[in-house]
Amino acid sequence: MKRLCTLAFMFTLTFYGFSQNEQERSNIQTYTPSKLLSKGQWDIKFFNSVYTQTERTDAGTKSVTIPRETFFTNTTEIYTGISAKARVNIGLVFQIRSNTFNGAGALDVFKFKNDLVNSRSGLTTLAPSIRVQPFVSLPTFSVTSSVYFPVFKDEAFPGENNDPVYLDKRSVFWETKFFYDNTFGADKWQIFTEIDLGFNFGEKSTDADFNTANISERYANNSLFMPISAFLSYFPTSKSTIFINGQQAFLIDLGNNFSQNYTQLGFGGKYQITKILNIEASFGKFIRGYSFQGLGQTFSLGLRALF
Template sequence: MKKIILVLLSIIYATNGFSQSDSTEIVDINMQDYSPSVLLGKGNWEYKLFNNLYTQTANFDANGNRQQNANRANYFSAINQFLYGVSPTLNVGFDLWVKSVHNGTAESSALDLFAFPNDANSRTAISGFGPKIKFAPFKNLTKLSLQSTFLIPVATDLEGKTNGQPYLSDDSYIWINQFFYDQPIGTKFQLFFQVAPWFYFKRQPQAAGVSRVAFSNPVSVFFSYYATDRISFYVQNEYWPSFGTPFISSAFLQNGIGMKYQLIKGLLEAEALYTKFTVGKNAGAGETFNVGFRLIH
């Protein structure tokens, strides 16, 4: 983990040196203007670290009924994202995803995961790394953008089929396409929409009659309130269906509430988010605790 952080900091430092020496004009930044639908200006860069802890002691069955489990399953994701502004309509970058899993008794704490053990019930690994591109397809629609990320699986046997360790992540090449759009409502409120088709390409051959390609299409809506020029609050609703046999093989709805605060105005922002899985089909019935940081220069 320390090596990963050092590599990321080195890349950011190198990019900073390039942008300082380049003749590109970098304007002052109002971080609240940089919603996910807005691209970075030429020479600007952004680094995000989003930490997600998911924990569950229940699941939704095929009929949508909530069933209690005998064990607690915990999953942690540290999603590192870097973007660089090539132009006001084109940004490029990369993602690095680090994941952990820990399975314990129903009475155990979700925080037991952060001991990062490596045994038959626990595992930590780099689950994916890959390039991303973000662009604005229409000049007259500055609040509409498309981001495409291709994640290459790094660790072996992420699904734990042969290594005697628990399921960590889908053992697939993942192509994520995110369509972003936001609509300001006056000066204090904003609606943000996201449609994000995910395509999964299994790394290993599957059983006879089982496709190596899978598809899901989450849809998200956020409603934000900008209390001041440094702090904002939002509510989130996300529906995530996965398609297969039958047509929608699994799905869940998660609802949440979060806030963002600029620790250093115009430079560093912190985020906290809580979500709960309220409806589902062949899916977990858990909750998430999230902390994120965003650095823009």
């Protein structure tokens, strides 16, 4: 009887500890990009990044100095679950950009000017998106597929054969992302991996009409973009995490006579402010590149609401 009571007591403690761990798991631990939403759940992410550079490579890998260029991107993602077993999500993604050139200060991007010589800004893309969890046996593996449509118009200087400065890629972009994560070490550590395959549709830049088309915005047409990323996260508490990350990306020429590649390293952190809202901040540095690749830094800040 004494042994039975002891076993019952140990079982109660174990169950209580497990229940406490489950209750303490936060959204930043549970809802990684690999984890889908249940039916009726909503996930809204408001992500802002500023990339600024005073260096880029030449046609090879040698670094050259350039006047400062800065690119602000706001990406808003809205997803909802449509299956009771959290196997399918649908959503919409849109992007707003502001770019400055010719030595303008990094913070000038927040003025959202559009003079075509030193600045461009505006709503650039809309993308319907779907997320699926294809294998029941792999709940932390998922696939997201989105089609980005450019919604901004070509700009031109009246009466001149001259391109305005760059705003965004002028191509329909079909991107498919493969996500996988694994949590270990008593929920203190997590490894997250991502492989993207993105195809840029559109005419070759050499075939575009110089008088009506922005040639520089067609540089990526007819190419495959393939970034490979990994994140290692540590959770000091259930509501906070810090991470380091690395990315190797390739722009593969499929007919436009242009290719690039780069390596980026970074770090960041997340904190759950409330049961619904969490915040994320990160920094990234491009440490190498090939073929007119920028060698700048990215500063990012995001807010995510999950309910």
